[in-house]
Amino acid sequence: MPQNPESLTVGELSESELLARIFPRLHGGDSSALLLGPGDDAAIVAAPDGRTVVSIDTQVVDQDFRLEWNNGYRTTGYDVGWKAAAQNLSDINAMGARATSMVVSLTMPPDTLVSWVEDFADGMSSGIRELGAPDCAVAGGDLGRGRELAVSVAILGTLDGQAPVLRSGARPGDTLALAGTAGYAAAGLALLESGTPVDGLNSEQRTLMDTQCRPRPPLAAGPLAREAGATALMDISDGLVRDGARMAAASHTVLDLDPVALKELGVPLQPAASLLGAEPMDWVLAGGEDHGLLAAFPAGVQLPHGFTAIGSVEASAPTDSTGVTIAGRPADTVGWDHFAD
């Protein structure tokens, strides 16, 4: 008797049967970088300038996402596929590079629905296309069983003959700038974990929630920053203050944030903050996962499209306890009432 396709689980298919359902959905055909695609022991990807930029990132259920949130939202396969693509694309972007390919390893409990996995493949492909990385092919992968759902993606990219932009290059006097959003994903996480049903959210609140589930890193911004002469660049996936401190440490500088710019970043978070009785500035400063891009540019450089100035790079003094300050005061000791009207 034919199986109801909606209830078919991965435990009922062989690995090759499952791969046959997934591969046609994975993005790849358009990429000239993919010299040998899935199906052999390994894939072959072009590295036109003789170098490959590489990173790996893993999402695990109940650590990085919940299948069902407190507000009733159910994470779709599409969400997880999109987020896996977005996170990894952002790491390549943050080197000033361009993604050429991904390899994907998906670990699933046997009762995972096949339709969920197909949705995952669709989300990954859509993320690659819609975020603006059409040259990035899914070159291969690995499917396996486990008690908990997990996805690991390794991503490759090319610098197209240019030098990478590291986090260690910021210099005193540089302008500090941000591309993308800050705090949206953290506000979205708070909404997902709140008691407010997902159906009751307005469109601004829903946008914040969507940023947690399907982040939109500003992919064009990395190569643009490199071309504009950025001295340092990094993905602020762990939050502005925490990742900023890493750039400061690597560059032996202090990053001083401008309270006026920070306050501006908090404005779109107000609809969630009001609902939850939260402080937007906590999300702006500590929230990661938007995958915004933090960059330092030489003073006077016209900031490329998508970047907003949010502070400056300063010389570090031996007594500095933190690498990030707000108007000269250590960020980790500044009360957010500092931003009150």
Next chain:
Amino acid sequence: MPQNPESLTVGELSESELLARIFPRLHGGDSSALLLGPGDDAAIVAAPDGRTVVSIDTQVVDQDFRLEWNNGYRTTGYDVGWKAAAQNLSDINAMGARATSMVVSLTMPPDTLVSWVEDFADGMSSGIRELGAPDCAVAGGDLGRGRELAVSVAILGTLDGQAPVLRSGARPGDTLALAGTAGYAAAGLALLESGTPVDGLNSEQRTLMDTQCRPRPPLAAGPLAREAGATALMDISDGLVRDGARMAAASHTVLDLDPVALKELGVPLQPAASLLGAEPMDWVLAGGEDHGLLAAFPAGVQLPHGFTAIGSVEASAPTDSTGVTIAGRPADTVGWDHFAD
């Protein structure tokens, strides 16, 4: 009060503290391919001929290994690190390529001992060196929490300007050959799952068990096969018959195995077979995880060092139900009494 270092868990350290303990143990310094190592958003690896060979593989606890086996053996971090290196190195070897780097993602329950993770890093580094891939650097990684232990490794390699050897190139008339062992890891798995205490194993049996825990793929064999003109090449990680059928399908041929050669492959498995009342030929034909290398060579070519002839490539007939035969009879229907004395 200082923590007893033996009982320190990963849950008690920050990610950066844990990374600081692992990175110095990871192989990397010797590789001229590593242009930018761990510490930025991504690493940069040389791809001297403008191409990168790439693959990904995941091991999950209780799927791919047990922390404690039925025979009392406890899987060490060293074992898991070694096996992760070996599996991935084998995929590059099986393209006729040479590994240049790995990126590693380790997911761990918070009660995982830090000493276990350090041992993991040591095992990975030793595997890389001892298996013969000194140019392969660990370029970066990702540490995360999960309910179950899992490790994903993506590996990059170079073909050094040569063409890859695919599984699709076997031609009727070719000699079929094997490098490495077949069935050792399966026999070892049977010993691990048996009631015979690990302390009671003799050295031959212990060698088989060790192959399951720390496989030794014949890394030199891939490039040697390519240089000798191999027409097809693949890692038989899923077993000789199953993977052989994949080579046969990709090449539109039949692989005919020589029963005398197969019987020879079974000889070293006898000490485990006798103990467990098992049939060595089951392990030779169906056992994977030794990561032996199956190759087809043009008839008359002198087989490179490490390869043994085990059969021939034949034209396929439309009626063939399987791609692998033994002395002309479908392998999946041949009873192993065929091999009895």
